[in-house]
Amino acid sequence: MLKHTRVSDPELYQLVEAELTRQERNIEMIASESTAPLDVMELTGSVFTNKTLEGYPGGRYQAGSEIADQVERLACERAKALFGAEHANIQSYSGSTANYTVFASILEVGDKILSMDLDQGGHLTHGSPANWTSKMYNHVFYGCNKETEQIDYDALEETAHREKPKLIICGASSYPRLIDYERIGKIAADVGAYSMCDMAHVAGLVAAKVIPSPFPYMDFVSSSTTKTFCSARSGMVFCKEKYAKILDRGTFPGCLGSIQLNTMAAKCWSFKYAATQEFHDTMVQVVKNSQHLAKALQERGFRVVSGGSDNHLNVVDLRGKGVTGKQMQIALDKAGITVNKQMIPYDPQKPWITSGMRIGTTSITQRGLREPEIDVIADIIDKVTNAPEDEANIAACRKQAMDLISGFPLYPAGSFDD
Numbered sequence: 291m292l293k294h295t296r297v298s299d300p301e302l303y304q305l306v307e308a309e310l311t312r313q314e315r316n317i318e319m320i321a322s323e324s325t326a327p328l329d330v331m332e333l334t335g336s337v338f339t340n341k342t343l344e345g346y347p348g349g350r351y352q353a354g355s356e357i358a359d360q361v362e363r364l365a366c367e368r369a370k371a372l373f374g375a376e377h378a379n380i381q382s383y384s385g386s387t388a389n390y391t392v393f394a395s396i397l398e399v400g401d402k403i404l405s406m407d408l409d410q411g412g413h414l415t416h417g418s419p420a421n422w423t424s425k426m427y428n429h430v431f432y433g434c435n436k437e438t439e440q441i442d443y444d445a446l447e448e449t450a451h452r453e454k455p456k457l458i459i460c461g462a463s464s465y466p467r468l469i470d471y472e473r474i475g476k477i478a479a480d481v482g483a484y485s486m487c488d489m490a491h492v493a494g495l496v497a498a499k500v501i502p503s504p505f506p507y508m509d510f511v512s513s514s515t516t517k518t519f520c521s522a523r524s525g526m527v528f529c530k531e532k533y534a535k536i537l538d539r540g541t542f543p544g545c546l547g548s549i550q551l552n553t554m555a556a557k558c559w560s561f562k563y564a565a566t567q568e569f570h571d572t573m574v575q576v577v578k579n580s581q582h583l584a585k586a587l588q589e590r591g592f593r594v595v596s597g598g599s600d601n602h603l604n605v606v607d608l609r610g611k612g613v614t615g616k617q618m619q620i621a622l623d624k625a626g627i628t629v630n631k632q633m634i635p636y637d638p639q640k641p642w643i644t645s646g647m648r649i650g651t652t653s654i655t656q657r658g659l660r661e662p663e664i665d666v667i668a669d670i671i672d673k674v675t676n677a678p679e680d681e682a683n684i685a686a687c688r689k690q691a692m693d694l695i696s697g698f699p700l701y702p703a704g705s706f707d708d
């Protein structure tokens with residue numbers, strides 16, 4: 291692995307090796323993570339890294355761009371076909387920059403955005419006071435119904451009519467349920483707002499057609515390409531044809547500079563791979579595993595926010611177990627299960643403590659774990675929760691987690707042999 295870095299920078303090489311070992315030996319359940327296929331890794335590290343490119347195919351600012359033009363055209367065509375989109379711009383570097391390119395394309399300073407509150411499951415870039423966008427735009431929020439813990443569409447509609455936003459955003463970072471894109475698209479049309487779905491968390495599930503697609507109902511769809519899409523650390527944006535020119539101008543020169551041809555090539559590969567039966571089957575199992583985990587945790591006395599999961603993640607309310615999200619993140623990490631603390635809707639705790647944890651099933655499903663292994667994971671989580679500070683308990687759980695995961699390699703044996 292990394293035969294050049296191993297010689298030129300042993301200190302850094304050891305950190306890469308340590309991270310590979312960490313990923314191999316842990317049950318990775320951060321909901322925004324996945325395992326990049328080796329092809330994606332190869333392409334991300336390819337000679338395309340060397341090429342500087344501004345503009346679009348056929349109209350670049352740099353010479354020597356003919357091959358790059360072919361890559362970008364191919365990627366856009368594959369992306370459009372995969373998602374059934376009218377227009378694709380895949381120059382964004384990440385999910386965050388994907389969102390910023392949409393804002394740069396259609397909003398003026400001071401315009402109003404209606405989005406899901408971060409505390410209720412939304413995303414930092416959708417208007418959190420901590421994000422720079424809050425200095426540029428006015429933000430109003432919707433959230434979940436206190437009883438159902440699902441999006442309160444009536445309140446969303448009422449807020450939209452009262453506040454008259456220029457843009458309504460749906461899509462979330464910590465929402466285990468399906469989103470009614472049709473209703474949100476209609477509300478946006480009724481109040482004269484643009485509609486946008488940030489599908490970052492569920493892009494792979496949408497690509498594989500295992501959950502409903504936002505594309506028929508949204509003016510813009512943005513996304514990162516890691517998470518369930520299982521590709522490079524990058525981004526993508528789609529829109530209706532009537533907004534194509536606005537989006538392209540807003541992206542370059544409006545928001546971004548030179549594109550990253552290496553990650554674009556990796557995304558191009560993934561747009562092909564995501565149409566395969568193999569990817570479809572993986573995504574089907576991601577959802578099955580998530581739903582099985584909800585049931586397995588409920589059987590062990592955990593309260594699962596909203597009562598279950600329709601996608602790749604669960605949010606667990608830990609208050610009934612007398613532990614916090616922070617405590618569980620630390621204890622589970624020591625026990626070999628990687629999750630993150632998470633605010634639950636109407637959480638009485640501060641964001642750095644939290645009452646909940648978020649658990650995703652993408653990476654473990656890619657490694658081949660199925661329902662029987664999910665039961666073992668639920669058992670370990672239960673044991674850790676019952677005595678999170680007990681060193682002997684954590685050590686026993688760690689052994690059980692390692693025994694389980696060692697049967698499911700992160701990458702095929704020999705993948706990183708020189």
Ligand code: DSN
Nearest residue numbers: 321322385413414463
């Ligand atoms: N919002 C972060 C997450 O979902 O983990 C990453 O974008």
